[in-house]
Amino acid sequence: xxxxxxxxxxxxxxxxxxxxxxxxxxxxxxxxxxxxxxxxxxxxxxxxxxxxxxxxxxxxxxxxxxxxxxxxxxxxxxxxxxxxxxxxxxxxxxxxxxxxxxxxxxxxxxxxxxxxxxxxxxxxxxxxxxxxxxxxxxxxxxxxxxxxxxxxxxxxxxxxxxxxxxx
Numbered sequence: 001x002x003x004x005x006x007x008x009x010x011x012x013x014x015x016x017x018x019x020x021x022x023x024x025x026x027x028x029x030x031x032x033x034x035x036x037x038x039x040x041x042x043x044x045x046x047x048x049x050x051x052x053x054x055x056x057x058x059x060x061x062x063x064x065x066x067x068x069x070x071x072x073x074x075x076x077x078x079x080x081x082x083x084x085x086x087x088x089x090x091x092x093x094x095x096x097x098x099x100x101x102x103x104x105x106x107x108x109x110x111x112x113x114x115x116x117x118x119x120x121x122x123x124x125x126x127x128x129x130x131x132x133x134x135x136x137x138x139x140x141x142x143x144x145x146x147x148x149x150x151x152x153x154x155x156x157x158x159x160x161x162x163x164x165x166x167x
Contacts, residue, residue: 038062043110043119052128053099060110060119063089068113071095073106085112103127 041062050056063069063085071080071093080095091110102125109120 041117041119043108043121045108045121045123048122049124049126050097051126052097052101052103055094055096056108056123057094058092058108058110060085060091061089062119063091063110063112063117064115065089067091067115070111070113072109072111073097073101074109075102075104075106097125099128101125101128 039061042060044059046057058071060069065085065087067085067089069083069085069091071083072078073080078098078101080097081093083091083093085091104125106123106125107120108123109118111118
């Protein structure tokens, strides 16, 4: 081989290597960075003071994407519901505090099934006060009219007694 053919062969080999190396790079997608460190898991409630029987809304972050998440109420473990985190690991929902829940301090907790992540918040549950049943009858106008009549009768009696004393 002559020097020029050796040079051409080296050049061809280098060009072929460059093409083979560039092909995967041309089809590559841009890399998207995740924030580092990732945001700390958090739990947000719509209220921390609720009456038994009321709804309680929540948002929890930090779970695995599409993970199953259970909601509990403690001091006695009561499962309030099962939810699924979205693709970002955020779970949102609403639970109903049972009407028979004892008044006082309790813990609301979310627990991830795969990640085992537990998010907790303190809440106060007030007693459930049932509404009075409507009987369908309203006698307030009759009672008010009767009271006004008695007041007028008393005033008339007093006027009559004063006139008799003056005569």
